[in-house]
Amino acid sequence: MPQGAAAGEAAAAGAASPAAPPAHIEIDDLCQTFRRAGMVTQALDGVDLLVAPSELVVVVGPSGCGKSTLLRIAAGLLPFTSGRVRIGGRDVTGPQTELGIVFQSPVLLDWRNVLENVLIQVELRGMDPRRYRERAERLLADVGLGDFQDRRPRELSGGMRQRVAIVRALIHDPPLLMMDEPFGALDALTREQMRIDLEKLWLAQRHTLIFVTHGIAEAVALADRVVVMTPRPGRIERIIPIDLPRPRDKAAVTSARFTEYVDEITECFMRYGVIRY
Ligand SMILES: Nc1ncnc2c1ncn2[C@@H]1O[C@H](COP(=O)(O)OP(=O)(O)OP(=O)(O)O)[C@@H](O)[C@H]1O
Numbered sequence: 001m002p003q004g005a006a007a008g009e010a011a012a013a014g015a016a017s018p019a020a021p022p023a024h025i026e027i028d029d030l031c032q033t034f035r036r037a038g039m040v041t042q043a044l045d046g047v048d049l050l051v052a053p054s055e056l057v058v059v060v061g062p063s064g065c066g067k068s069t070l071l072r073i074a075a076g077l078l079p080f081t082s083g084r085v086r087i088g089g090r091d092v093t094g095p096q097t098e099l100g101i102v103f104q105s106p107v108l109l110d111w112r113n114v115l116e117n118v119l120i121q122v123e124l125r126g127m128d129p130r131r132y133r134e135r136a137e138r139l140l141a142d143v144g145l146g147d148f149q150d151r152r153p154r155e156l157s158g159g160m161r162q163r164v165a166i167v168r169a170l171i172h173d174p175p176l177l178m179m180d181e182p183f184g185a186l187d188a189l190t191r192e193q194m195r196i197d198l199e200k201l202w203l204a205q206r207h208t209l210i211f212v213t214h215g216i217a218e219a220v221a222l223a224d225r226v227v228v229m230t231p232r233p234g235r236i237e238r239i240i241p242i243d244l245p246r247p248r249d250k251a252a253v254t255s256a257r258f259t260e261y262v263d264e265i266t267e268c269f270m271r272y273g274v275i276r277y
Pocket residue numbers: 034035036041042043061062063064065066067068069070214232
């Protein structure tokens with residue numbers, strides 16, 4: 001993870017410093033144009049991004065700027081128009097297996113209980129769910145669902161369902177996790193608690209994490225670096241290394257420095273007319 005001024009500057013430029021470890025994710029001049037029924041939409045334009053192993057990168061940008069498109073391309077779920085995307089040094093040409101994904105709505109199977117919903121991930125990968133049961137129980141306990149593993153999704157709150165989806169994404173211990181507005185549908189208090197719990201999980205597991213959000217404060221609170229995107233066609237406006245101590249506790253998220261980061265990103269969006277006061 002980039003630390004210190006020199007690494008911070010290199011990171012801010014989106015470039016690896018000579019001493020940096022090989023990037024986990026390399027995105028180079030990525031462009032994406034959708035053509036459908038005579039409609040042409042340029043979603044991404046010349047996106048360059050390097051993500052280091054174990055780094056927590058948050059992408060923040062206005063609605064429709066191409067955040068989900070970027071994530072789906074990096075996950076190998078969507079073919080792209082031009083550029084290059086590599087994960088672990090290999091070109092992404094199809095769905096990635098060493099990956100966990102969490103979407104905005106958790107998509108749980110209502111005829112399966114919580115534990116079974118988590119284990120479906122390993123079943124679909126042809127692995128023996130019995131070998132993962134203990135890990136599933138431990139992870140569920142870690143996110144406060146220890147007593148809920150026999151419940152059905154309909155018996156859970158929105159935040160609890162999203163926790164199940166996070167555990168499901170983590171169960172096979174992928175080195176890389178992608179989250180597309182996972183807390184978007186949650187109330188502000190639950191959302192803040194989820195942010196705190198996700199940071200704990202990430203600090204314990206240290207997978208590489210790319211997290212997409214509309215929330216500026218949420219981005220600053222979570223990220224090692226915040227990637228600020230422009231309105232469509234999505235380009236990277238700037239990459240801001242967040243130099244705040246972890247865990248990002250109350251002191252960190254109420255500090256003057258935290259507010260400065262939030263202001264910097266807010267002013268970016270004001271310049272693009274995304275936020276107008
Ligand atoms: N499969 C598709 N076919 C055609 N156009 C698409 C497709 N997927 C996305 N788009 C278009 O690409 C643009 C970027 O969409 P995307 O979903 O990546 O935005 P986003 O930044 O994730 O937005 P939001 O914050 O609202 O989720 C939008 O104009 C969208 O209409």
